[in-house]
Amino acid sequence: FTKLNFSSTVEEERHVRANDRDYNERFSYADNRIKTAKYNVFTFLPINLFEQFQRFANAYFLVLLILQLIPEISSLSWFTTIVPLVLVLAITAVKDATDDYFRHKSDQQVNTRQSQVLIKGKLQNEKWMNVRVGDIIKLENNQFVAADLLLLSSSEPYGLCYIETAELDGETNLKVRQALTVTSDLGDDVAKLADFNGEVICEPPNNKLDKFTGTLYWKDNKYPLDNEKMLLRGCVLRNTEWCFGLVIFAGLQTKLMQNCGRTKFKRTSIDKLMNTLVLWIFGFLICMGIILAIGNTIWEQKVGSNFWEYLQWKELTINVVFSGFLTFWSYVIILNTVVPISLYVSVEVLRLGHSYFINWDRRIYYSLKDTPAEARTTTLNEELGQVEFIFSDKTGTLTQNIMVFNKCSINGKTYGDVYDEFGRKKTPCVDFSFNPLMDRKFRFHDSSLVEAIKLEEPLVQEFFRLLALCHTVMPEERNEGELVYQAPSPDEGALVTAARNFGFVFRSRTPETITLYEMGHAVTYQLLAILDFNNVRKRMSVIVRNPKGQLKLYSKGADTILFDRLDPSNEELMFTTSEHLNEFAGEGLRTLALAYKDLDEDVFDEWMKKLLFASTALENREEKLGALYEEIEQGMMLLGATAIEDKLQEGVPETIACLTLANIKIWVLTGDKLETAMNIGYSCNMLRDDMNEVFIISGHTMLEIHQKMEILLSGLDMEKTELYSSDSVFEETIIAEYALIINGHSLAHALEADLEQILVDVACLCKTVICCRVTPLQKALVVELIKRHKRAVTLAIGDGANDVSMINTAHIGVGISGQEGMQAVLASDYSFAQFRYLQRLLLVHGRWSYYRMCNFLCYFFYKNFAFTLVHFWYGFLCGFSAQTVYDQWFITLFNIVYTSLPVLAMGLFDQDVNEQYSLRYPNLYRPGQLNQLFNKRKFFTCTLQGVCTSFILFFIPYGAFLTAVRDDGAHISDQQAFAVTIATTLVIVVSVQIGLDTNYWTAVNHFFIWGSLAVYFAILFAMHSDGIFTIFPNQFPFIGTARNSLNQKFVWLVILLTTVVCIMPMVAVRFIKADLYPTQTDKVRLLQQTSRRQGPQEQNLRRVRRTSSRRSAYAFAHQQGYGELITSGKNMKVPTSSTSTYPLSSPARGTSLVKNSVRIARC
Secondary structure, eight states: OOOOOOOSSOOOOEEEETTOHHHHHTTTOOOSOOOOOOOOTTTHHHHHHHHHTTSHHHHHHHHHHHHHTOTTTOOSOTHHHHHHHHHHHHHHHHHHHHHHHHHHHHHHHHHTOEEEEEETTEEEEEEGGGOOTTOEEEEETTOBOOSEEEEEEESSGGGEEEEEOHHHHSOOSEEEEEOOHHHHTTTTOHHHHHHOOOEEEEOOSOOOTTOOOEEEEETTEEEEEOGGGEEOTTOEEESOSEEEEEEEEOGGGSHHHHTSOOOOOOOOHHHHHHHHHHHHHHHHHHHHHHHHHHHHHHHHHHTGGGGGGGSOOOGGGGOHHHHHHHHHHHHHHHGGGGSOTHHHHHHHHHHHHHHHHHHHOGGGOBTTTTBOOEEOOSSOGGGGGSEEEEEEOSTTTTEEEEEEEEEEEETTEEEEOOBOTTSOBSSOOOOOTTOTTOOTTOOOOOHHHHHHHHTTOHHHHHHHHHHHHSSOOEEEEEETTEEEEEOSSHHHHHHHHHHHHTTEEEEEEOSSEEEEEETTEEEEEEEEEEEOOOTTTOEEEEEEEOTTOOEEEEEEEOHHHHGGGBOGGGHHHHHHHHHHHHHHHHTTOEEEEEEEEEEOHHHHHHHHHHHHHHHTOSSSHHHHHHHHHHHHTSSBEEEEEEEEEEEEOTTHHHHHHHHHHTTOEEEEEOSSOHHHHHHHHHHTTSSOTTSSEEEEEOOSSHHHHHHHHHHHHHHSOHHHHHHOOSSOGGGSOOOSOEEEEEEHHHHHHHTSTTTHHHHHHHHHTSSEEEEESOOHHHHHHHHHHHHHHHOOEEEEEESSGGGHHHHHHSSEEEEEOSSSOSHHHHHOSEEESOTTHHHHIIIIIIHHHHHHHHHHHHHHHHHHHHHHHHHHHHHTTTTTOOOOSSOHHHHHHIIIIITHHHHHHHHHHOOSSOHHHHHHOGGGGHHHHTTOSSSHHHHHHHHHHHHHHHHHHHHHHHHHHHSOBOTTSOBOOOHHHHHHHHHHHHHHHHHHHHHHHOSSOOHHHHHHHHHHHHHHHHHHHHHTSHHHHHHOTTTOOOTTHHHHHHTOHHHHHHHHHHHHHHHHHHHHHHHHHHHHSOOHHHHHHHHHHHTTTTOOOOOOOOOOOOOOOOOOOSOTTOOTTHHHHHHHTTTOSSOOSOGGGSOTTOHHHHHHHHHHHHHHHHO
16 A cells, blocks of 8 residues: 655655745645546546457457458448447446546536735735645634645634544544644734744645644744644534635645555455456467468368369468468457457446446435435445455444433433333433423433432432533523533533433533532532543542532543542442443443542642642652542542433444345444443444453554564464355354454554464454544555455445555445535445445445346347357358458447347346245355356356357257258258358247346336347348348348248258257256255245235334443543643633733642643743
8 A cells, every 4th residue: 555645856854834825836736626526628538448458358348440451351331340349438438538537527616716825915805726835824713724735823711622534544523733822823813814924844745634733934033833733624613613724735745645555556355357268269369360360371271272263362372371460350350349348338338327226226315414324436336246345434424423321320320211021112202391491402312310300319310510610611602591511521421411411501611610510509529639541540539618518529431430439338329320320331331420529628739739839840740740639539428320322323333233144244444432332332233232252452663563463363262264265255154152352452463564464363263343532544555454365356345545545445435424524425436325225235236236247248148159159160161261251241230230239227226035034034145155157167157058059050050051942942051041040049039048147027128138139130121121222232142031031931940050059958956956956046036926916015123222241441532631621721712811810729820831841841
């Protein structure tokens, strides 16, 4: 997998001067234009023709056309080749032009987005494509970042701004960026910004999303720059009214585009096989030409020499060897239809039709957002029926990234959704109209909890008070009572919203206070300390003083952590709550335990002194603070637990279960944390408690990773290891079930050349594989690894720009048009709105496309071998003279007119079983994965049938015509009547054969088959008529042959006999095979036929009750540091005027000041 290199010379470092386009243009930096289209008006024709003639078949037919222009070797007119060749080139060119038009259109949509650019001292609206490196641009809330920017200033205090990086890493939780103090003072003063002339010297363009190194030189000072001061293209500005930024990287040199990888030309396995088969057929054609040329040489020497004196030949051609040489080329031209150019036309038409079927399918149309499925390429449809590995993103692909407060346990009693045995809710949605500040989108289905609130049960009130106080959410009140919560993680937002609806409304905060509206009454708590979350603690606590002067510690976190810190008197309640937690986790809900503690004033004062001392320590500060947090968080009282649903997209568990039954392995590649990824794994039933083991690989050195994987590989079941095969995933027999989870840091080592084979061996012996904390490039490398080692068809599905590399690398890329923009859709081969549609795309459209294409190819090769090899047999009886059996018009029209439409109808509409049974029996998908329907063996079988058919087609009429006479006694065995008889028999035989090959008859099939026969006879009689002979005597010499031959009963008996002999053996073989050795498809087809009267019925899917006991650690998407940010006051809309207003009793503030001073010192 190679990285994009967009510049002609290697850039070692970048120099960017603000507001100086003349200076920056000296370096020829990329502009902000995105180009994915291949052609323009002037380059389309030459480039497209060059690409088309790189295809072997097109070049082959061009050479044939040139040969046909040489009269000494051509017995066929040039139009027999040029007509189909021009048709193929034209159809392909139109398709390529259409595809490129849509690429131009999508490029135009992105390039013409508007951005405010500071030009000549004024803010002007400019298109994205006109933005240049060194420009200063203004962004407003909820706008996409147009290029990679150095943040200069923002509307927030201290130059802060908030961004959502879902396009880059898949995470939708907000991240904080902060401008340098010297530039944040510029504010939104356009005059000051226009005078800003700072110069940035930084790293060259690269794909590292989490790293940036540079220096700003301004006013004889230099300031270090890092990633925390950068806004990358693809991010979205959130909760920030405006900000200004300096463009550092633009267009294809932005980190987002550098991570997109190179767009690869994708070909299906059938395409590759067809290229091989065409070469084989060409070799076979050469062999036949050599055999007939040798035959001509011998015949000319022994027999033909007797006729030389009667023929007006040039002296040069009297040489028998040269005669054989010319005959070789003549037969190459005559037998060229064994590699029919019409095959490629038909394949393109079929693929186009299958693509339209996907676009038109209303069952994969998402009405809520008016989003239909879209096949963005027409070349990969049959590959959809052969997928063995699916690589899926998590956020926005499997999940909606929406957290919902679902259930809770308070003082040993559970509240929440109640279902009956049919999966239906017993209780209606709770009415929250008593609360004027409620969130109208919030839903809860247990009214008893509201009653408990109204009855003022103290523990219930304390439960929601904790949720309203213990968090790092920022409120935004746009209008009176219109609250919007900006949460650093979706978990936090869901919990605070739940407290809000149950009457404990988080209204506002300052660095020292939190104001709630408790059942309509304003209550202000003094915030004394925030004991922040981190990955080790897995909990968060706050210490507050209520209006009554009481000190309270409120804590929430992972139950396994919190239970160890409870007062012994909570043992019984802890046991009950633990049972509830198991129940919640069994349904795939994310659980948290809640506890509180009443603090003694003297103990707290002593603890605060220790905390202030620890927060100013220069060494081991984090360890000392952690120990003090641990000290105060002992002896807590358990309140209960919450259960949040990370809402999966509709139908995700059922879709994964169905695809697993189809022997498809699903790997999840996500940028989220390990705990988040595991929790979704349990929610989707990819991870289950009844699995033999879940392996987690997490290490820091290559040696450590190597040792862990070696232990895993040796520890897996020996029986599986013995049955393991590297050729196909289906040759692995999975007896026990294992799961593998590996993080991005460990994956980086595992992808090294020395370890990648072990990684593949271990991963492919596991039923489920989850890779977490992976970069976009690592996603692509994992896909490439499986492509290279397993030689299996891969599909990648995602919805964000961070998935583009993976989508481009996989054989098939699917984009979900979801919450994270359109980058994934624009890079994809197929797109739709919901993950569940993948089931229908693969098991219905993909399987049908593969089935139809394979049947089409088998029939096409059979038909053309039967048609062409008649000339080969005739060569032995015509002195190897390259005389054709058929007239040249029949040769020209056979593949284009007489037999093209029936085979297209079969390739477009045929079904082995209907869509309901395709979904009900996912194992019908397996033949495509095993490549059973069209392979080299199938090719030899159908070509052998074609050879035998050609033999019968020629020799039965030949034997009959040796002694045949007309009804009036006249001789019938002239070459023209013989040709008409064979041609008519051939058309009837191939029409009967396609009728036998068709399993699903439609009106179109009937019309095309019977219509083609009618057209054949109409054209036959027209071309042999007196009228057309009078107009074109040289082109249509077979005057009256059709009516003189086909009015003889003898001829029709010969046609009938030949047809029966050609068809009956195949009918017998198929009947015996289906009866004695039925395939799974045969069995399901029989089941479908027997149940047709009852009508196909969809299976009723009951609500899935997950059985995992997985406990989710606290706030998976949460990040450390937000507590410090809040208590420092930096993110407050109204900053305090002096630091002296902060009380000395706020340890978090003291810690913050020391940390900030250390950070500044380091800079």
